[in-house]
Amino acid sequence: MKRREFLKLSATLTGAAMTVYLPAGWTPANAAEKKKVGFSQATTLEPWRVQFNKDIEAEAKNHPEIELIITDGQDKTEKQVADVENLIAQQVDVLLISPKESAGLTGVVEKAIDAKIPVIVLDRNVDTKRITQFIGGDNALIGKAAGEYAVKLLGGPGNAAGNVVEIWGGMGTQPAHDRHDGFHAFTDKEPGIKYLLNNQSGDWKQDKAYDIMTTALRNNEKIDLVYGHNDPMAYGAYLAAKDAGRDKDIKFIIGIDALPDEGVTWVNKGELTATFLYATPGAEGLRQAVKLLNGEKIPPVIVLPTMLVDKSNAGEIMKKNGL
Amino acid sequence: MIVLRLFSRTKLYWGLAIICLIGALASPHTSSGRNIFLSFNNLTDVLRQVSITGLVATGMTLVILLGGIDLSVGSVMGFSTIICAMLLTQPGWTPASIMAVPAAAAVAGLGVGFVARFVFHGLARGRDVDAGRRNEIVLGPWRGVRVPAVLGLACGALAAVGTASQVSTKFGVLAVLLVTPCVALALGAINGALIVAGRLQPFIATLAMMVSALGLGRLTAGQDNAVIAVYTGTNATQAFEMLRSMVWGILPMPSVFFLAAILIFGAVLRFTTFGRYIYAIGGNPEAAKLSGIKVAQVQLAAYMISGLLAGLAGVLFVAQYRQGKPDAGSGLELDAIAAVVIGGTSLMGGGGGLAGTFVGVLIFGLLSDILQLQNIDSNVQLLMKGLIIVGTVLVQEQNLGQLLTRWRGQAPPPAPALTGSVEANRPPSATMKSTAREDIHEAS
Numbered sequence: 188m189k190r191r192e193f194l195k196l197s198a199t200l201t202g203a204a205m206t207v208y209l210p211a212g213w214t215p216a217n218a219a220e221k222k223k224v225g226f227s228q229a230t231t232l233e234p235w236r237v238q239f240n241k242d243i244e245a246e247a248k249n250h251p252e253i254e255l256i257i258t259d260g261q262d263k264t265e266k267q268v269a270d271v272e273n274l275i276a277q278q279v280d281v282l283l284i285s286p287k288e289s290a291g292l293t294g295v296v297e298k299a300i301d302a303k304i305p306v307i308v309l310d311r312n313v314d315t316k317r318i319t320q321f322i323g324g325d326n327a328l329i330g331k332a333a334g335e336y337a338v339k340l341l342g343g344p345g346n347a348a349g350n351v352v353e354i355w356g357g358m359g360t361q362p363a364h365d366r367h368d369g370f371h372a373f374t375d376k377e378p379g380i381k382y383l384l385n386n387q388s389g390d391w392k393q394d395k396a397y398d399i400m401t402t403a404l405r406n407n408e409k410i411d412l413v414y415g416h417n418d419p420m421a422y423g424a425y426l427a428a429k430d431a432g433r434d435k436d437i438k439f440i441i442g443i444d445a446l447p448d449e450g451v452t453w454v455n456k457g458e459l460t461a462t463f464l465y466a467t468p469g470a471e472g473l474r475q476a477v478k479l480l481n482g483e484k485i486p487p488v489i490v491l492p493t494m495l496v497d498k499s500n501a502g503e504i505m506k507k508n509g510l
Numbered sequence: 511m512i513v514l515r516l517f518s519r520t521k522l523y524w525g526l527a528i529i530c531l532i533g534a535l536a537s538p539h540t541s542s543g544r545n546i547f548l549s550f551n552n553l554t555d556v557l558r559q560v561s562i563t564g565l566v567a568t569g570m571t572l573v574i575l576l577g578g579i580d581l582s583v584g585s586v587m588g589f590s591t592i593i594c595a596m597l598l599t600q601p602g603w604t605p606a607s608i609m610a611v612p613a614a615a616a617v618a619g620l621g622v623g624f625v626a627r628f629v630f631h632g633l634a635r636g637r638d639v640d641a642g643r644r645n646e647i648v649l650g651p652w653r654g655v656r657v658p659a660v661l662g663l664a665c666g667a668l669a670a671v672g673t674a675s676q677v678s679t680k681f682g683v684l685a686v687l688l689v690t691p692c693v694a695l696a697l698g699a700i701n702g703a704l705i706v707a708g709r710l711q712p713f714i715a716t717l718a719m720m721v722s723a724l725g726l727g728r729l730t731a732g733q734d735n736a737v738i739a740v741y742t743g744t745n746a747t748q749a750f751e752m753l754r755s756m757v758w759g760i761l762p763m764p765s766v767f768f769l770a771a772i773l774i775f776g777a778v779l780r781f782t783t784f785g786r787y788i789y790a791i792g793g794n795p796e797a798a799k800l801s802g803i804k805v806a807q808v809q810l811a812a813y814m815i816s817g818l819l820a821g822l823a824g825v826l827f828v829a830q831y832r833q834g835k836p837d838a839g840s841g842l843e844l845d846a847i848a849a850v851v852i853g854g855t856s857l858m859g860g861g862g863g864l865a866g867t868f869v870g871v872l873i874f875g876l877l878s879d880i881l882q883l884q885n886i887d888s889n890v891q892l893l894m895k896g897l898i899i900v901g902t903v904l905v906q907e908q909n910l911g912q913l914l915t916r917w918r919g920q921a922p923p924p925a926p927a928l929t930g931s932v933e934a935n936r937p938p939s940a941t942m943k944s945t946a947r948e949d950i951h952e953a954s
Contacts, residue, residue, distance in 0.1 A: 232728070232837050237736045340919075358888055388888035394831040396836070402882040405552050406538060426832060430754070449739075481736055 215325060221254040224476050225279035227270045229287035229311075230262035233391065234419070237465065239285070239310075239354055242469030260314050266289035271295045273325040274303050285309040285468075290363070309468040311361065317338035320475055322468040322489045326362045328464050329493045330369020333441050336461060336495065337412055338373055340439045341380060348379025349411030352403050354396045355388040363388075366416045366443060383407050389420040389480050396423030398478050404431045411437065418442035418450030418462050434458075443498045447508035455501035464494040522854055525902060533880040541789055547883060554762050558830070558877030561764035562587075564868070565823040567846040568601050568771045568840075571867045574850050575779070576812050577792040577859025578705065578712035582719035583820040583846060585696050587839035589727035590824025593740035594690045595834025596730065597681035598746040605730045607681075610689045611673045617692040619666025626658035683749045691821035696704040698817020702810035716813075720843070727836030738834040753829030764932030771819060778866040788812065792859030829894060849874050850893075852902045875900065 226243060230236055239377030241259060247255040256274065260267030263289050272295060274282060282304050286292040293314040299306050305319040312321050330452050341347040351374070356363035374380050384403060389396035396415060403410065404427060413428075421442030428434040442450050442462040450462035468491060496504060517524070526586025533667040537547030546552055566583045596606035648654075670800045676685045697719060704715035731738060742750045753763050761769075779785035787808045791798040799805050802858045820839075828834050853870030877898055 232736050232835075234736045355888070383885075385885045386887045386889070387882075387885070393833060394827070397831055399882065401555050401559075402552075402879060405546055405549070405555065406883055408541060408883070423831070449737075 198429070200376065205422075221252060222281075222480050223254050223256060223277065223279040224281045224283060224473065224480075225256045225258070225271075225274035226283040226472075227258050227260060227274060227285070229260045229267060229285050231259050232262060234446055234449055235417075235444055235465070236285075239467035239469045242467045243283075244469075245472050246470040246473040250473070253477060253480070255473070260287055264288060267292060268295045271299060271421060272291060275299050278351060279304060281479055282306045283309060283472050283476060284313075286311050286313055289314050307472055307479070309472045315377070319479065320485050320487055320489065321490065322475065324465045324468070324491045324493065326365030326465070327369040327372075328490075329373055329443055329465060330366040332369075332493055332495065333366070333414060333443065333463055334370040334373030337439065338377060338380075338443060339459070341377070341412060343458055344371055346379065347374075347377040348385050350381050350407060350409050351412045351414060351416045352383050352400070352407075352410055352424070353387075354384070354399055354416065354420045356388060356391045356420070358386065358388045363416050370414060383410065389415070389423065391417055393419040393423035393426075396420035397427045400424040400427035401431070403432065404428060404433060409436075412439040413437060413441070413451050415440070415442045418444045418446065418453065418459065421459055421462070422449070422453050425453070444495070445504075447505055447510055451501050451504050451508075452510065453494055454496055454498065455505055457498065459496060461497040464496060466491040466493070521905060522866055525905070526869050526876075529876050529880070533662075533876060535882075536880065537883060537900045539879050552879065552883075554760075554765075556872075556875045556879045556934055557765040557768075558762035558937060559878070560829055560871050561762070561768040562823045562843065563849060563874070563934035564768040564828075564871040565771055565815075565819045565826070565869050566842055567849040567867050568768075568864060569819035570776065570843075570846040570848050571853070571855055571862070572788060572812045573682065573712070573846075574855050574857060575788050575792045575859055575862060576809060577795065578809065578812070579716065579847070579857070580701065580813060580816045581695070581697075581713065581716040581843050582701060582723055584724035584837075584842035584844075585720045585727065586817055586820040587824045587827065587842055589697070589723045589730070590690050590694045590821040590837055591828050591834035591838045592731045592738060593669070593693050593821075593830045593834075594686050594741050597676075597689065597852045598687050598740055598750060598828070599680065599738060601680050603677060605732075607673075607677045607691055611670055611677065612698045613693040613696045614673045615666045615670035619662040619696055621662075622665035623662025626661045627654065628919055629685055630654070630658070633764040637938075645848055670856050679865075680747065681753060684874050685824055686750075687753075690825050691818045694821025695818040698814040698820070698824065699810065701817065702813035706806040706809050714808070724836055729948075731836055735833065738853065740828055740832045740834065742832070745788050750829060753826060761873045766831065767822060767826060770942060771822075772864055772868050775815070779864060784808065784811070789860055792861070794860070794933035799909070845874070846901050852899060872903075873898070 198283075210331075224247075225362070226239060230234060231240060243255070243257070247253065256277065256279065258267075258270035260270055267287050271282070271284060271292070271454050275298060282296075284292070284296060284297050284306065286308065289312060296306055296308070296313045297315055297317065300315075300317050307320045307322065309321075310323045312323065312467065328484065337351070338344055338347045341349040341351075351368070379484065383406075384399070387399050387403075389399055396419070400413070400423065410433075413421060413424045415424055419442075421440050425434060425440050426438075428440075439460045440458075441476050442453075442459055443465055444450050445454075445462045445464040450459065453459040454462055468489075471489060472492065475489070478485050521759060522601050533547040534545060537545050539545055540549075566587060566646055570580055570583060574710065577659075593606045593610060596604050597610060600606070627649070628637070630649055632650060634653070673685060673689055676682065680817050681689065701712075701716050704710045704718070705712050708715070740746045740750070742748055755763055757763055757766055779788065787803050789802070790803060791808055824834075824838070827838055849870040850862070850867050851857065851870070852873055853862065853866030853868070874895070877895065881894060884893070
């Protein structure tokens with residue numbers, strides 16, 4: 188009896204030791220090899236994209252079983268197409284992609300699907316129904332939230348009045364149009380609200396918005412509200428007003444994005460009145476990819492919620508992000 | 511006919527006047543009935559807005575006059591904004607200060623050494639001319655090498671110590687203003703060296719620099735900082751605001767730099783041998799080389815100046831927009847080239863001048879301002895700007911007098927097409943030839 192127990196024990200111990208010391212080649216391939224998740228980022232020149240990459244990298248640290256490969260499309264469609272082709276060649280197990288634009292990248296995404304790689308599309312969608320999942324914020328929804336807030340600031344529904352400057356993002360981009368349409372869905376119902384500018388694009392850039400606002404300030408003696416399609420542009424407009432000594436007259440400057448070290452900081456300082464969170468799909472995208480690798484079923488579309496950031500919660504958000 | 515020719519020669523200025531007139535007539539008015547376009551504040555806004563492009567276009571003019579082109583200015587400017595913002599906001603040995611200190615030392619050292627040698631050379635020549643000799647000037651080892659070298663080393667060391675002392679704290683305004691252009695100048699020197707020593711086409715060499723300076727800027731900033739924010743008073747020195755203030759309440763600070771650059775380099779082009787060499791090389795590089803002009807040195811210097819001015823523009827960008835970012839100058843090189851071309855400088859080199867560039871920059875800036883005041887759709891604005899470039903250049907290239915005579919049904923005068931304003935800006939070719947001959951002994 189004793190001897191048999193001893194044998195059993197030693198056998199299990201040896202077995203356990205074997206699993207640890209077994210050379211890599213002996214184990215079944217899928218057990219020890221890390222799963223590869225490829226992520227094709229459109230560009231890393233914008234702060235929002237940088238935050239996006241930070242989010243996905245932070246989430247990847249929670250999943251040691253996967254290997255994350257990030258590529259940077261450098262804001263060029265052709266570069267991003269080449270990136271994705273490269274990831275297909277590396278035989279990634281899941282492809283995450285945040286396309287620079289829809290039309291130019293649809294082809295290569297289909298190529299990945301043809302190569303039996305599941306594709307999760309982040310932020311901007313592509314033009315095919317065959318993708319596994321789309322995750323993104325709803326720009327129209329955020330625009331609506333901003334519009335609702337603007338109406339409230341200007342006197343409430345029914346009697347809102349004031350002169351509004353809207354600074355567009357890139358004219359040819361879907362987010363800019365959605366942010367515009369969503370905002371106007373609310374504000375157009377108010378006869379008292381007047382729009383001072385006609386489709387002026389700041390190209391998402393602080394410096395361009397600054398120059399647009401400088402001229403708008405010369406041209407219009409009364410500006411009540413500035414709506415920027417992102418925070419840097421709203422902030423550029425604020426700086427122009429400040430340099431012209433009129434930042435106190437224009438109380439309401441609204442942006443979108445709410446990055447901790449940009450929009451939230453400016454709101455906290457009282458320079459922007461409010462901003463609306465446009466969450467990056469980085470963390471959620473990787474979580475969904477891991478679920479997919481574990482064989483779980485994932486929904487075809489996930490819409491990330493927005494959040495109003497104003498003076499009341501800005502400080503708290505900054506603390507959470509270590510600022 | 512004389513009136514016509516005079517008109518044709520000054521047509522660029524008439525273009526500026528017409529744009530101003532259109533602006534004034536079409537301008538909206540304030541509630542008190544004042545014309546917004548003509549208001550003092552609006553005009554200073556325009557001057558400020560064109561200053562960054564203007565500085566870059568000034569350097570670009572020198573390079574284009576040489577028959578070259580500098581595509582890297584936008585990226586170099588963006589790179590400089592990163593260097594400047596980093597020096598202002600981050601103390602210690604950051605990538606920016608690691609690059610800035612040696613660059614400042616090298617520029618100070620080489621610059622002073624070169625100037626010392628130049629002074630000795632000038633003195634020796636003066637003596638020779640007084641004595642009626644016109645021989646080749648050979649400076650001895652003391653005046654030619656040792657004294658300039660010692661002076662250069664001393665100044666380089668001084669600059670190194672001076673800038674390094676700023677590293678432990680954040681850089682001040684003056685330090686940033688001096689050091690950042692030095693780094694940009696170094697990039698310009700690489701451009702020049704590739705073109706001169708590597709015998710690369712200017713287009714290729716500066717295209718390579720355009721791409722790599724963007725990469726370098728992003729590397730310097732680090733992956734986590736697509737944008738480096740500069741908040742004067744909190745994370746940077748309050749004094750930096752000086753660079754966006756109004757000087758005596760009249761001129762915006764950036765435009766002071768722009769006007770100074772135009773005046774200084776305008777004088778250099780018109781009154782110095784260096785300036786004449788630029789025209790000579792641009793007109794005919796082979797002839798210039800055969801007449802003893804050191805083509806390589808002049809080319810190198812021109813690309814260095816272009817880099818230097820791009821760096822200065824970078825500092826002003828940071829001051830105005832409170833941020834440094836690697837892609838700050840994307841598209842700037844094309845704006846600068848457009849301004850130079852509108853100003854009547856020939857892309858083939860050898861013809862044109864800074865007066866034209868100044869007007870070209872102003873035309874571009876005023877046009878933007880008018881379109882913006884008229885609240886014209888951004889997309890239409892782009893279209894209009896393209897049309898203006900084509901329109902002005904058509905008028906520039908075709909001699910207006912010729913055009914008018916052709917309309918009146920007469921045969922065009924036998925003058926070549928490229929006369930008119932181009933000739934007006936260029937030193938008369940006879941003088942140029944004689945100076946080139948005189949300079950043979952001096953340059954060798």
